[in-house]
Amino acid sequence: MSKQNVSGLYDQLSSMEHLIKSASTYPIHKRLNFASEPSNDIYEWIVNVIGLPNQGLIIDAGCGTGWGCQFISKHSKAAILGVSLSEQEIELADKALKTNENTLKNIHFKQQSFDELATDSADLIIAVESIKHSQDIRLSIENMLAALRPNGKLIIVDDFYCEQTFSQDATQYMQDWHLYEMLSVQHIQALKNSLIPIKIPPQIFDHTFKMHIPMRAWSSMKTFVCNAILRFRKNDLALRAFKGGFILDKLYAEQKMKYLAVVLVRQ
Numbered sequence: 001m002s003k004q005n006v007s008g009l010y011d012q013l014s015s016m017e018h019l020i021k022s023a024s025t026y027p028i029h030k031r032l033n034f035a036s037e038p039s040n041d042i043y044e045w046i047v048n049v050i051g052l053p054n055q056g057l058i059i060d061a062g063c064g065t066g067w068g069c070q071f072i073s074k075h076s077k078a079a080i081l082g083v084s085l086s087e088q089e090i091e092l093a094d095k096a097l098k099t100n101e102n103t104l105k106n107i108h109f110k111q112q113s114f115d116e117l118a119t120d121s122a123d124l125i126i127a128v129e130s131i132k133h134s135q136d137i138r139l140s141i142e143n144m145l146a147a148l149r150p151n152g153k154l155i156i157v158d159d160f161y162c163e164q165t166f167s168q169d170a171t172q173y174m175q176d177w178h179l180y181e182m183l184s185v186q187h188i189q190a191l192k193n194s195l196i197p198i199k200i201p202p203q204i205f206d207h208t209f210k211m212h213i214p215m216r217a218w219s220s221m222k223t224f225v226c227n228a229i230l231r232f233r234k235n236d237l238a239l240r241a242f243k244g245g246f247i248l249d250k251l252y253a254e255q256k257m258k259y260l261a262v263v264l265v266r267q
């Protein structure tokens with residue numbers, strides 16, 4: 001599968017979703033229940049618990065239509081760069097910037113891979129549900145660490161696979177979401193031999209228990225219906241992605257996935 005599949009997937013998803021969502025920018029990540037914590041969203045949790053630099057550069061690596069960058073800009077005076085592979089997402093993100101030009105001066109968006117960030121440029125890189133799409137996750141983490149300045153932070157929030165073997169569901173989920181490999185804690189553990197020195201051990205926060213995980217049977221039924229429709233709509237990337245989402249719910253229900261936030265600090 002090529003890089004074009006990832007951009008094609010998010011081009012299609014954003015073309016569809018911005019028609020049904022009221023704002024042109026919207027979060028494209030899991031809704032969590034933070035209960036008594038003073039956060040309503042994972043980006044807000046990052047602001048409240050990890051904190052943002054107030055100068056230098058913050059990069060949202062895989063920025064969707066720019067919701068996260070807009071949120072961050074309310075809490076930091078740093079320059080903010082959002083990058084995404086999807087041309088359509090960057091168009092929507094730029095459109096929203098134009099309508100709020102006066103308040104969002106410190107944000108820029110670019111259609112670019114997170115593997116091609118300038119070295120030694122960022123003080124914080126946030127990758128929410130994006131790194132799982134990498135062709136080579138280990139290399140992408142190294143590339144992002146290299147893009148940090150000394151003491152800069154990389155925050156990865158994503159679905160981490162907890163099994164050693166691949167079930168049929170896991171394989172199908174990877175295909176539907178255009179994944180080359182499954183992100184796992186082993187990718188993080190391997191960083192003790194990283195080319196870019198980081199502070200060891202990395203901080204890991206488990207947010208899985210904050211998710212709403214539907215019952216396995218309900219997710220199986222929704223997967224079945226999607227499969228039936230896909231017989232007639234083979235090239236519908238968005239529908240395949242929805243199906244992949246239902247399979248992912250199933251993997252969570254079977255406790256084969258964890259939703260983790262990993263904080264890496266460059267030395």
Ligand SMILES: C[S@@+](CC[C@H](N)C(=O)[O-])C[C@H]1O[C@@H](n2cnc3c(N)ncnc32)[C@H](O)[C@@H]1O
Binds near residue numbers: 006086089127134
């Ligand atoms: C699930 S969305 C998350 C968007 C945003 N972080 C959020 O939480 O609202 C994944 C994003 O990662 C982007 N992405 C995937 N692979 C990428 C890459 N190699 N470089 C840059 N962006 C990438 C997609 O285009 C999409 O914008």
